[in-house]
Amino acid sequence: APIYRAAQGLGSFLSVVKMFCRICHPDGSPFAVDCRAILENGLGQEVSLYVDDGIQQPVLALEVQYTEESNREIIEQTVRRVLTEQANGGLDHEELTATFNSMEFAQREHDFGGFPRGLAYGLSMLNTWLYDGDPIDTLEFDEVFAELRRGMNEGYFEELIRTELLVTDAIATVIAVPDDTLGEAKAKAEQARVDAICGQWTEPDRDAAV
Numbered sequence: 001a002p003i004y005r006a007a008q009g010l011g012s013f014l015s016v017v018k019m020f021c022r023i024c025h026p027d028g029s030p031f032a033v034d035c036r037a038i039l040e041n042g043l044g045q046e047v048s049l050y051v052d053d054g055i056q057q058p059v060l061a062l063e064v065q066y067t068e069e070s071n072r073e074i075i076e077q078t079v080r081r082v083l084t085e086q087a088n089g090g091l092d093h094e095e096l097t098a099t100f101n102s103m104e105f106a107q108r109e110h111d112f113g114g115f116p117r118g119l120a121y122g123l124s125m126l127n128t129w130l131y132d133g134d135p136i137d138t139l140e141f142d143e144v145f146a147e148l149r150r151g152m153n154e155g156y157f158e159e160l161i162r163t164e165l166l167v168t169d170a171i172a173t174v175i176a177v178p179d180d181t182l183g184e185a186k187a188k189a190e191q192a193r194v195d196a197i198c199g200q201w202t203e204p205d206r207d208a209a210v
């Protein structure tokens with residue numbers, strides 16, 4: 001798609017995704033709606049979204065913290081339900097427009113704080129240059145935003161949700177469960193290691209250590 005090609009100038013395909021779901025705020029992107037649905041249904045206490053798009057295989061992750069393993073299936077169903085609603089006409093185009101404006105302003109301002117501007121530009125070029133792309137693409141964004149705005153009026157983002165987020169096999173669920181006894185087990189193992197070492201010391205060794 002033309003917008004996909006233009007998106008290479010901002011790093012990758014998921015840079016387009018990042019533009020319309022750039023952060024998981026209470027208002028805004030379709031993912032923000034997912035976040036609200038998860039929180040309002042008591043399926044988790046914290047929900048966050050992040051995108052790693054400066055690599056060859058970009059990653060989009062929706063993270064639910066302080067939940068129960070038993071909630072996995074209903075969380076997945078909630079995410080799919082909300083994304084389906086968004087793909088079927090529920091996207092807020094005014095919010096998308098505001099997101100584009102904010103992101104474009106940030107691109108034009110290029111405020112890197114105290115970070116050297118030349119170095120920042122050079123590092124951003126690596127997003128495409130490392131994978132045989134044109135390094136200059138990361139510095140050109142006028143046409144990218146123009147195509148994003150045109151695409152918004154042509155159903156591009158609704159189709160993006162359907163093809164890349166709903167009808168895809170490239171999705172994985174990772175569950176990290178805390179171990180209540182891990183700290184104690186590590187402490188015991190460390191004490192055993194120290195005792196084994198100390199058990200080999202001679203009296204002069206102990207005196208030298210003290």
